[in-house]
Amino acid sequence: MSDSVIDPPSVEPSDNIGLDILEQEELELKTTELKAVNEKLEAKTAELKAADESLAELNLELAHLNQVLTQTNVRLAKVNKKLAAKNKELVLVNIQIKHQNEAQQEFINIAAHELRTPIMPILGIAEMLDVEYQEQNKQEILVDKRHNETIYRNARRLERLAENILDVSKIKDNKLKLYIEEFVLNDIIMNAIDDVLISTVDNKRVTVSTKTKILYNPREPIYIKADKDRISQVIYNLLNNAIKFTEGGTIIIDVQNSVDSVVGDSVVVLVKDTGIGIAPEIQPKLYSKFVTDSCQGMGLGLYISKNIIEKHGGRVWAENNSNGEKGATFGFSLPLTN
Numbered sequence: 001m002s003d004s005v006i007d008p009p010s011v012e013p014s015d016n017i018g019l020d021i022l023e024q025e026e027l028e029l030k031t032t033e034l035k036a037v038n039e040k041l042e043a044k045t046a047e048l049k050a051a052d053e054s055l056a057e058l059n060l061e062l063a064h065l066n067q068v069l070t071q072t073n074v075r076l077a078k079v080n081k082k083l084a085a086k087n088k089e090l091v092l093v094n095i096q097i098k099h100q101n102e103a104q105q106e107f108i109n110i111a112a113h114e115l116r117t118p119i120m121p122i123l124g125i126a127e128m129l130d131v132e133y134q135e136q137n138k139q140e141i142l143v144d145k146r147h148n149e150t151i152y153r154n155a156r157r158l159e160r161l162a163e164n165i166l167d168v169s170k171i172k173d174n175k176l177k178l179y180i181e182e183f184v185l186n187d188i189i190m191n192a193i194d195d196v197l198i199s200t201v202d203n204k205r206v207t208v209s210t211k212t213k214i215l216y217n218p219r220e221p222i223y224i225k226a227d228k229d230r231i232s233q234v235i236y237n238l239l240n241n242a243i244k245f246t247e248g249g250t251i252i253i254d255v256q257n258s259v260d261s262v263v264g265d266s267v268v269v270l271v272k273d274t275g276i277g278i279a280p281e282i283q284p285k286l287y288s289k290f291v292t293d294s295c296q297g298m299g300l301g302l303y304i305s306k307n308i309i310e311k312h313g314g315r316v317w318a319e320n321n322s323n324g325e326k327g328a329t330f331g332f333s334l335p336l337t338n
Contacts, residue, residue: 118154118161125151164300171307178227178311185267186218188228189253192235196243212246214239216253222267224334230308231334237301238271238330246275246327258333266314266333274327277320286318302330309334 170176193214224231242251254270278286287306288299306316314334321327 118157122151122154164304167304168300171304176307176311178230180225181228182223182225183228185222185224185231185255185269188232189216189235189255189269190218192232192239193253195232195236196239211248212243212251213249214251214253219255222255222257224267224336226312226334227308231312234305234308234332235269235271237305238269238332241301241330242271242273242275245277246273249274249327257336265336267336268331268333270329270331272321272327272329274325277326278318278328283318287316305332 252272258268287302309332316332318330
């Protein structure tokens with residue numbers, strides 16, 4: 001038996017193996033593509049994340065800006081409120097300036113009128129005397145007593161007017177000074193009554209024409225420490241004011257010790273008249289400058305009196321009489337010092 005070579009069985013290429021290789025390659029290709037897609041996705045995710053972070057930063061910055069804007073709006077609102085208040089103050093200041101200008105103009109008008117009133121009779125009598133002097137060939141002239149009284153009375157009126165204007169200026173500049181001394185109040189009141197009703201001409205006392213009665217019944221002497229001349233000025237102003245509105249009536253002066261709720265132990269002086277009383281529109285501003293319901297005077301007497309009394313630590317008031325009585329009562333209180 002001869003040896004024979006047996007050829008290995010021939011193997012035909014399998015279709016399945018080829019498919020596996022193709023599938024493997026395709027899978028690898030797909031995997032590569034998927035990996036690339038994943039890388040792109042990761043890149044996009046990173047970009048998106050970065051964008052989100054940027055957006056978050058922008059949101060924070062926007063929130064900060066909103067907060068700053070809110071604070072700015074709050075500050076702006078405060079500034080606007082202050083500006084509105086300042087504008088309101090400016091309006092009030094302008095109104096006050098307007099009123100002051102009106103008061104100043106009124107003062108000028110009243111002052112001109114008041115100065116002209118006593119000046120005219122003085123000038124008239126002076127001109128009359130000059131004519132009489134020329135007609136009598138410069139011979140001695142016997143001046144009529146009434147002329148002398150008129151000159152004196154009007155000169156005194158000019159003097160009081162000038163003093164009142166100076167006092168208003170002192171009060172405004174807080175330069176009103178007091179010279180304190182002890183004196184009897186009763187005596188000052190009697191002197192003030194004489195000053196209102198009586199003038200002195202050629203060293204003779206002449207009664208001023210008035211139909212008004214002034215009643216004062218002094219009690220025991222009342223000693224006070226104050227500026228005698230200023231207190232006399234206040235009493236004169238109150239009496240003179242009462243006479244203006246009490247033609248043909250009666251003025252009663254009363255002095256009493258009292259306990260004032262504001263001043264404490266005090267002396268109270270009351271000037272009660274039976275005149276026309278205080279008009280309602282005048283009452284709230286009675287003691288202000290240039291306030292008067294009379295065709296006489298500048299409306300300075302009560303204003304000056306109020307400041308004098310308050311400078312002494314006292315107070316003033318005024319009211320219409322009650323219980324059906326006509327007229328008004330003006331009063332002031334001064335602290336009593338031991």
